[in-house]
Amino acid sequence: MIELFQFAPAFGLPNASPFCMKLETYLRMADIEFEIPSAKLQHLQKAPKGKMPYIIDQGKTVSDTSFIIDYLKSTYGDPLDAWLDTTQRATALAFQRLLEENLYWAVLYSRWVEPQGWEQTRGAFFGGLPAPLKWFVPTIARRGIIKELHGQGMGRHSLAEIHAIGKRDISALADFMADKPYIMGGQPCSLDACAYAFIANLLWAPVESELKDHAQKYPQLLAYCERMRDRYYPA
Numbered sequence: 001m002i003e004l005f006q007f008a009p010a011f012g013l014p015n016a017s018p019f020c021m022k023l024e025t026y027l028r029m030a031d032i033e034f035e036i037p038s039a040k041l042q043h044l045q046k047a048p049k050g051k052m053p054y055i056i057d058q059g060k061t062v063s064d065t066s067f068i069i070d071y072l073k074s075t076y077g078d079p080l081d082a083w084l085d086t087t088q089r090a091t092a093l094a095f096q097r098l099l100e101e102n103l104y105w106a107v108l109y110s111r112w113v114e115p116q117g118w119e120q121t122r123g124a125f126f127g128g129l130p131a132p133l134k135w136f137v138p139t140i141a142r143r144g145i146i147k148e149l150h151g152q153g154m155g156r157h158s159l160a161e162i163h164a165i166g167k168r169d170i171s172a173l174a175d176f177m178a179d180k181p182y183i184m185g186g187q188p189c190s191l192d193a194c195a196y197a198f199i200a201n202l203l204w205a206p207v208e209s210e211l212k213d214h215a216q217k218y219p220q221l222l223a224y225c226e227r228m229r230d231r232y233y234p235a
């Protein structure tokens, strides 16, 4: 059976990492059996690209959610995206990039850099660490994220600019979704695994931010997350 290596759940969500939650949601949507070995620090250390999640299937290790989903489609079939035409596929890819390559960094900033977000992130991610680790690991991890944000570029903007960038992405997704039940229309596709993971992480993580406030202005986003949760994570 597929082993899914990811972070332990946090923030009351299946995963506080939108990438981990995306992949778990995809597996559930595609009805592929998997198991999650209990989360350990060594899993991240063994991750082929130093990032979570990754899978091991039939002795093969695959990392990066997009490559993993490609692998799953070619190995187990593609029950979710066959109905999309080429224009819809192109649109879905553009929204995936918006979420993963842009909005992600604005959300990361709100969690790790903004003082209020950092308080909540530190407690949720590092609260269980024993002394002396809890005295220095959070600071080292935060320094690493700040360096990544600077390297990627988002961290070079002012706070107001970062909020403006993130809000535009949220509005674009909400406006495109409008009153459709799923992002691309009346039925789900693999983009929904990604969109649900990112939007639920924004709406439902207990990290107060301007981005969360902005997302809450769109009732269709909340209704969408509830629809996805009820369908793929039944209580």
Ligand SMILES: N[C@@H](CCC(=O)N[C@@H](CS)C(=O)NCC(=O)O)C(=O)O
Pocket: 017, 018, 019, 020, 050, 051, 052, 053, 063, 064, 065, 066
């Ligand atoms: N492009 C990757 C991104 C994965 C990613 O950024 N994972 C983050 C968590 S959201 C991570 O593992 N960060 C740990 C680190 O950088 O040390 C994917 O699609 O899987």
